[in-house]
Amino acid sequence: MEWTVQLSKAAGRKAGRxxxxxxxxxxxxxxxxxxSMLIPVLPAMERHLDITPLQSSLLITMYSVVAILFIPLAGYISDRIGRKMVIVPSLLLAAVGGxxxxxxxxxxxxxxxxxxAGRMLQGLGAAGxxxxxxxxxxxxxxxEEEASRCLGTVETANTFGKVLSPILGAMLAGxxxxxxxxxxxVFCLLSAAMMVWFIQVPARRERPLPFRDFIAVVAEIFRREGRWLIGVxxxxxxxxxxxxxxxxxxSSRLEDVYGIDGMRKGWVLAIPLGAxxxxxxxxxxAIGDRKQRMKWGAAAGSVLLAAALALVPxxxxxSVWLALFSVAGIGIGAALPCLDALITEGIEKSERGTVTSFYSSLRFIGVAAGPPLAAWLMKGGAGPLLFLLSGLALLGGALVVWLIRPEGEKGGRG
Incomplete structure (x- = not known):
């Protein structure tokens, strides 16, 4: 009977995980x-609110700007009082903003x-x-391998949200x-409830470092790991x-050029995001805990993204556009889990909250800058914007090869 008890406990642990x-x-x-749920709705907002495309893009950008400013503080606090104690109140704050x-x-x-103002409050909640x-x-x-698989699932949930967003946003806006x-x-409250019920972590009551000491710790991390961290x-x-x-x-071209709006546009946008x-x-x-695979996965994804975007204009x-944007989506989808795993595998547990806060801030800068940049450049047609984006993706691939050198590679430390 002892083996059945052990089997039952193992099954319980697996279900808990x-x-x-x-x-x-x-x-x-x-x-x-x-x-992302707002992206297919922005043209409708422009009509109902009588605002310009640049003003509508700020509904995305201001959310991200506030998150950028407060993410490092949230990471600092989470290293001291515990991740769960930061995440749950942040989800509630984001719900109030929405x-x-x-x-x-x-x-x-x-x-x-x-x-x-509501979007800025959402961004404050998103930071934590x-x-x-x-x-x-x-x-x-x-x-490490289990953590890498979990990170892949987390990043997949992030990207699945991008697939679901245009469909759900268009359906609700309809x-x-x-x-x-x-x-x-509603979504925030459901997620907060799951965190309360399903996540069990030891309470952490460490005394926060004085701000000057915190800055010294950050400086030491970048002195030791700066080359590859900056690259990531x-x-x-x-x-x-x-x-x-x-x-x-x-989203704009589907409506303005091809006359595709509403739920149809949501489903079309979901194609490259599904890829x-x-x-x-x-x-x-695929990457597991192998840092070489992480490096070359990120590099290959960036190059694939650059090639696809350069062909769109x-x-x-x-149909060709959707095929190429889907290839671009594959490139981004291949690269992002590799970058996440490089940080998780390359940074000590006690420093991860601080490091990932800076990483998330840089990602949010990209989210904030993308829509206004597109609104400005696409006035001149598809070419100027997409060739620039292709060049930026190629630059990213070059930085992966140059700056990220895992252990075992010549000059590697990350």
């Missing part, structure tokens, strides 16, 4: 819905300013949510254009800039 992974994965899924933006769109005669998930994975899963804002608090940070930011710029571009999601899942499974067929 599965619930924990589901709770962790719900956070990037929800945070992605909160931002509710404020929806209420303003519904009840205020000139709602744009209040909607921006998804960026803290990455170090929490390392805390919960000490086995009822009333501001419904996507009201859906976000910059590449992550470039990939997110490229992704959100071409999504903004594609991104599948590639992310496959990459997370040479064609006018929508």
């Amino acid at each position: 599965g619930r924990a992974v589901a709770a962790l994965a719900s956070i990037p899924l929800v945070m992605t819905l909160g931002n 509710g404020l933006a929806g209420w303003a769109a519904w009840r205020v005669s000139d709602p744009y300013g209040w909607m921006i 949510a998804f960026p803290i998930v990455l170090p929490l994975v390392g805390d919960l899963f000490p086995d 009822i009333i254009w501001f419904f996507p804002f009201f859906s976000f608090p 940070f910059v590449i992550g930011g470039l990939l997110m800039l490229v992704l959100f710029a071409f999504l903004f571009f594609l 991104l999601c599948l590639a992310s899942f496959a990459a997370g499974k 040479l064609h006018s067929s929508l």
